[in-house]
Amino acid sequence: MNLKKTSKLILGLSVKIVFWILCLTVFIVICSRAFSFGSNVFSEKGMAEKGQGVEITVTIPAGATASQVADILFDVELIKSKIIFQIQSLLYEAEFAAGDYVLNTENNAVQIIETLRPPEEE
Numbered sequence: 110m111n112l113k114k115t116s117k118l119i120l121g122l123s124v125k126i127v128f129w130i131l132c133l134t135v136f137i138v139i140c141s142r143a144f145s146f147g148s149n150v151f152s153e154k155g156m157a158e159k160g161q162g163v164e165i166t167v168t169i170p171a172g173a174t175a176s177q178v179a180d181i182l183f184d185v186e187l188i189k190s191k192i193i194f195q196i197q198s199l200l201y202e203a204e205f206a207a208g209d210y211v212l213n214t215e216n217n218a219v220q221i222i223e224t225l226r227p228p229e230e231e
Contacts, residue, residue, distance in 0.1 A: 146193075156188070169208060179198075197222065203225070205225045
């Protein structure tokens with residue numbers, strides 16, 4: 110009987126240890142991805158390194174939404190992620206003016222948003 114109790118105790122303890130190791134692993138993965146996502150949202154890097162950029166002309170249609178602008182910029186490889194650009198557009202309260210723009214692949218999202226803003230009225 111002691112052997113049965115000991116076996117159950119060891120098995121129960123092993124299951125708890127495995128459970129907590131799995132919980133810790135999931136927690137670390139979630140934290141790592143959250144940190145990576147946050148870093149991308151507030152990143153000050155463009156698609157190209159300094160001095161390696163290429164100028165690209167884009168056309169923004171009248172009344173374009175952040176989603177539509179993200180599609181345009183993603184298609185010409187000026188941004189890495191449409192979703193992250195849309196979040197950045199919300200954070201920086203972006204408004205987009207229609208027109209043709211020459212953007213550089215060195216530009217980060219904030220610089221692109223500032224370039225695409227309508228001119229301020231005085």
